[in-house]
Amino acid sequence: MKELKPTRKTRLLLIDDDPNLILLVKDYLEFRGYEVITADNGKTALDILEDADPDMIICDIMMPEMDGYTFVENVRNNVKTRWIPFLFLSAKGQSQDRVKGLSKGADVYMVKPFEPEELVAQVESSLKQADRLLQHSRGADVAPIIQVPDDVTLTPKELEVVQMVAQGMSNREVAINLKVSQRTVESHVSNMLNKTNLSNRTELARWAIESRNA
Structure with a gap:
């Protein structure tokens, strides 16, 4: 670059x-x-x-x-x-x-x-x-738009986790930064995927980044 x-x-x-x-x-x-x-x-x-x-x-x-x-x-x-x-x-x-x-x-x-x-x-x-x-997050111009329910509300801890996910951190790296177990981070990620109806961490990171620039 x-x-x-x-x-x-x-x-x-x-x-x-x-x-x-x-x-x-x-x-x-x-x-x-x-x-x-x-x-x-x-x-x-x-x-x-x-x-x-x-x-x-x-x-x-x-x-x-x-x-x-x-x-x-x-x-x-x-x-x-x-x-x-x-x-x-x-x-x-x-x-x-x-x-x-x-x-x-x-x-x-x-x-x-x-x-x-x-x-x-x-x-x-x-x-x-x-x-x-x-x-x-934009990827190729053909990347599908990330859509989530309008009423999604994340807890303060989920906001911390999704911020680090958007920075490209693995669950293990997030756990180290937050001083919690990797299982706890995986649970937060799973809860956010359920709330947002997204399929994986990549979509979750894209949604988090695009929300900032909306």
């Missing part, structure tokens, strides 16, 4: 309560061709998400009013935003901090201080992965 070069001004939402970091990161990302929207805490960022539709979120953890953990949970529990690639950028660098950040819903966890080039590489990698998933 060609290296990702934003053409329509790929939009990033940057959230941090340090104005100096906001300025430096915003300038660097804008220099690389991205449009950058900023907020100084999770509460303000949620307000921004009501109108904005960012392609990716970069977020600090320790912030006033609403921290990053609470914010990412809100993002993942909202049908409109739950598929947005999410990167935590935090000074909390212990192993347990990384595990907590990823388990809360982040896709990438970077520790401050960081090299700007590494941040750009992580952003581009996450955007490429999201694009690959979208292209795969």
Whole structure:
């Protein structure tokens, strides 16, 4: 795949309560061709998400009013935003901090201080992965449309599982990430297939991705 070069001004939402970091990161990302929207805490960022539709979120953890953990949970529990690639950028660098950040819903966890080039590489990698998933979900133009009942409601845990399925994870990988047994994951997948009247995990992943872009 060609290296990702934003053409329509790929939009990033940057959230941090340090104005100096906001300025430096915003300038660097804008220099690389991205449009950058900023907020100084999770509460303000949620307000921004009501109108904005960012392609990716970069977020600090320790912030006033609403921290990053609470914010990412809100993002993942909202049908409109739950598929947005999410990167935590935090000074909390212990192993347990990384595990907590990823388990809360982040896709990438970077520790401050960081090299700007590494941040750009992580952003581009996450955007490429999201694009690959979208292209795969579309498949050939002749791929049948995924249809499910209008009243389908998934539990919070099922939403977590289907998100990881849509990322291409196996049941075993999902189980490791959620710290549950593989049998539990298989049960969640089976329940979702019954609810949606879909036939397999591939259709379930396609439906999850297409729901985001509907």
